[in-house]
Amino acid sequence: MTVRVLPAAGRVAVPWKNGGGVTREIVARPEGADMGDFEWRVSLAEVGSDGPFSAFADVDRILTMVEGEGMDLMVGGEQRRVDTRFVPQRFPGDLPTDCRLIGGPVVNLNVMWHRGAAATPTVTVAAPRRSLALPAGPAVLVVALDGAAEAGGVTLGRYDAVLLTNEKTTLHTTAHTAVVTLTSSA
Numbered sequence: 001m002t003v004r005v006l007p008a009a010g011r012v013a014v015p016w017k018n019g020g021g022v023t024r025e026i027v028a029r030p031e032g033a034d035m036g037d038f039e040w041r042v043s044l045a046e047v048g049s050d051g052p053f054s055a056f057a058d059v060d061r062i063l064t065m066v067e068g069e070g071m072d073l074m075v076g077g078e079q080r081r082v083d084t085r086f087v088p089q090r091f092p093g094d095l096p097t098d099c100r101l102i103g104g105p106v107v108n109l110n111v112m113w114h115r116g117a118a119a120t121p122t123v124t125v126a127a128p129r130r131s132l133a134l135p136a137g138p139a140v141l142v143v144a145l146d147g148a149a150e151a152g153g154v155t156l157g158r159y160d161a162v163l164l165t166n167e168k169t170t171l172h173t174t175a176h177t178a179v180v181t182l183t184s185s186a
Contacts, residue, residue, distance in 0.1 A: 003152040003167055008159035011044075020051040020099075023110070026161050027141060029119075040113035040121060042141055042180055044159060047071065047108065050100045059093035061112045062123045064178060066145045068106030074098045086145065086176045088123040109143060109178055119182040126177045136168040139182040147175020 011024035028041040035056070044066075053073075063082070065071070070083030076095030083102060091097070093112055111121050119138065125145070126132050134140050134151065141163050142149060144156040150172045154162045158175075171177060 002163075002165040003154060004163040004165070005154055006161040006163060008157070008161075013046075017054065018051050020049045021045055021047045021105075026143065027163055029139075038112070038114070039117045040111070040119060040182065042112075042121075042143070042161075043110050045108045045110045046105060047099060047101065048105045051098070053097040053099060055096060056093040056112060058115050059112050060090065060115060061093040061110060062088050062090045062121065063111075064088045064109040064123060064125065066107050066109055066176075066178075068101075069103030071102060071106055072100040086125040088125065109145070111180055119184060122181050122183070124179050124181075126171060126173050126179060128173055128175050130171075130173050132171045132173075132179070134164065134167075134169050134171050134179065135181060137164065137166040137182075138184065140164045140167070141178075141180040141182075142171060143178040143180070144173075145176040145178055147173075149173045149175065149177040 013022040015022050024044045026042045028038045065082050065085050073080045075091045075097045142151040143161040149156045152162050152164050152169045
């Protein structure tokens with residue numbers, strides 16, 4: 001059983017290739033993996049202007065808008081409006097994706113994984129003032145989105161995270177909190 005605290009304050013903003021935003025990685029597997037060789041990756045992306053999303057071959061993603069008014073996405077030629085916060089949206093990361101911001105910048109929780117990876121993520125968002133039993137793993141990532149939460153004996157502030165490995169615990173929220181559960185694909 002492992003509890004790993006991932007504070008928001010220590011994350012580095014990495015500019016996108018197209019200059020349209022920045023990404024702050026929360027955690028990736030394997031540890032230290034770059035954008036070409038991760039099995040799975042979770043980050044917060046600040047989208048500052050209209051433009052294309054980067055394409056990732058053989059990668060799926062779950063995007064959850066956590067700040068802002070929203071985006072109109074064109075994913076593989078199909079329109080997808082993302083204008084409700086805290087609702088996970090799943091789509092292929094290798095399809096051409098263009099973004100038009102609805103009312104200014106947004107922040108997204110972005111979960112990506114390679115198809116066929118050993119672990120497949122699901123994303124749920126716990127509502128404020130809730131207690132929720134978390135599964136024992138193999139890995140569960142908890143990210144406080146717009147306030148505080150407590151999991152695994154750790155109190156989290158906004159955008160802080162905790163990675164729980166084979167740790168059965170209870171999540172207590174005072175704000176919206178993302179729970180990324182990685183389950184074996186086998």
